[in-house]
Amino acid sequence: MSARVPHLTAKLQGFGTTIFAEMSALAVATGSVNLGQGFPDSDGPREVLDAAIDAINGGLNQYPPGPGMPVLRQAISAHQQRFYGIEYDPDSEVLVTAGATEALAGTLLALLDTGDEVVVLEPMFDSYAPCIAMAGAVAKPVTIRPPHYAIDPVELRRAITPKTKLILFNSPHNPTGRVFTREEVQLVADLAIEHDLLVVTDEVYEHLVFDGLEHIALSSLPGMRERTVVISSGGKTFNTTGWKIGWVCGPAEVVAAIRTAKQFLTYVNGGPFQPAIALGLGLPDSFYDHLAADLQAKRDRLMPGLLEAGFTVFPTQSTYFVTVDIRPLQPDGDGMAFCRALPHRVGVVAIPTEVMYVNKHEGRHLVRFAFCKQLSVLDDAVERLQQLG
Numbered sequence: 001m002s003a004r005v006p007h008l009t010a011k012l013q014g015f016g017t018t019i020f021a022e023m024s025a026l027a028v029a030t031g032s033v034n035l036g037q038g039f040p041d042s043d044g045p046r047e048v049l050d051a052a053i054d055a056i057n058g059g060l061n062q063y064p065p066g067p068g069m070p071v072l073r074q075a076i077s078a079h080q081q082r083f084y085g086i087e088y089d090p091d092s093e094v095l096v097t098a099g100a101t102e103a104l105a106g107t108l109l110a111l112l113d114t115g116d117e118v119v120v121l122e123p124m125f126d127s128y129a130p131c132i133a134m135a136g137a138v139a140k141p142v143t144i145r146p147p148h149y150a151i152d153p154v155e156l157r158r159a160i161t162p163k164t165k166l167i168l169f170n171s172p173h174n175p176t177g178r179v180f181t182r183e184e185v186q187l188v189a190d191l192a193i194e195h196d197l198l199v200v201t202d203e204v205y206e207h208l209v210f211d212g213l214e215h216i217a218l219s220s221l222p223g224m225r226e227r228t229v230v231i232s233s234g235g236k237t238f239n240t241t242g243w244k245i246g247w248v249c250g251p252a253e254v255v256a257a258i259r260t261a262k263q264f265l266t267y268v269n270g271g272p273f274q275p276a277i278a279l280g281l282g283l284p285d286s287f288y289d290h291l292a293a294d295l296q297a298k299r300d301r302l303m304p305g306l307l308e309a310g311f312t313v314f315p316t317q318s319t320y321f322v323t324v325d326i327r328p329l330q331p332d333g334d335g336m337a338f339c340r341a342l343p344h345r346v347g348v349v350a351i352p353t354e355v356m357y358v359n360k361h362e363g364r365h366l367v368r369f370a371f372c373k374q375l376s377v378l379d380d381a382v383e384r385l386q387q388l389g
């Protein structure tokens with residue numbers, strides 16, 4: 001347990017500074033190749049960038065409407081229809097947020113009461129546990145383990161209690177790169193229906209899926225549209241992680257509840273970026289295909305290099321990330337110490353996935369590398385990592 005932080009509420013003791021901030025700062029300080037925080041090092045589609053510039057030049061610089069600009073809400077609705085065959089009313093069932101991060105915070109703060117339990121897979125994205133804690137609720141982690149990071153149906157079922165309010169389900173999954181199978185997604189749906197639970201899905205990597213696999217949207221399974229809150233974001237799809245345009249889609253009553261919490265967090269955000277993301281969401285299939293193929297090629301460049309460097313490398317089917325077991329190179333398996341030393345040893349930054357676990361021992365020896373970088377950067381990183389042996 002980390003030292004007590006003065007002034008910080010008891011709810012947030014132990015959460016400290018996010019690992020992404022710590023590691024990105026370390027990358028800058030040491031001049032390292034940053035394969036830590038997941039952000040691409042090249043720009044997305046020119047027309048999306050130009051649309052934002054045009055919006056600024058056209059005077060779209062004041063508060064957008066609370067729920068988001070109509071043009072974006074309509075584009076989000078059309079996107080859900082186009083990719084998953086689900087209709088959402090742009091006025092009552094779609095809400096624009098400050099990235100998926102605010103969508104998650106707003107959703108959890110809106111839906112959870114003190115003492116409620118949230119069933120969530122671990123490892124989990126780093127904002128989940130603190131947001132659940134800020135809501136006064138309790139995270140009930142279900143660990144998925146390498147090499148396949150499959151969901152154990154018995155463990156998932158066992159995590160549900162009478163206090164369970166919702167399941168928080170991230171697919172495609174950060175940091176493992178799992179795209180959960182139809183059977184796994186159906187299992188989550190079956191349990192939600194059986195126990196009358198809501199499911200919050202985090203689908204920010206929905207378009208970054210490799211090897212011809214399909215992202216199964218849980219909301220598209222029978223009986224699930226009415227009990228699913230879909231969260232996604234434009235950051236990963238359009239290489240605009242700094243724009244922080246995200247969204248929520250769901251049944252009108254649930255979206256109304258989330259809107260209530262959201263309006264007191266940021267109220268609104270990213271005015272000129274909203275029409276730009278709307279334009280992006282309407283880009284042709286060729287754009288989406290190319291996006292996934294490009295990242296797949298990057299994955300295929302980094303993975304053999306990590307193997308050669310001596311790590312045990314686990315398969316990844318999506319996202320920006322690949323996870324490794326460091327024990328062949330560091331027998332004590334201390335991933336945190338390994339990642340803190342790595343920039344100084346060979347000039348590479350990675351993320352100790354331990355920080356994404358409630359049960360820290362489960363992830364102590366695992367480390368995440370991001371491959372959303374130019375091939376030359378990945379080659380440079382691999383060359384540096386070869387010196388570890």
Ligand code: PMP
Nearest residue numbers: 099100101125174204233235246
């Ligand atoms: N969920 C997951 C699983 C993520 O990896 C991230 C980080 N991009 C987010 C949510 C936050 O997304 P955004 O940058 O749109 O806030």
Ligand code: GLN
Nearest residue numbers: 020021036037038039174
């Ligand atoms: N989603 C990115 C990651 O997992 C960055 C998140 C962040 O910086 N908050 O690396």
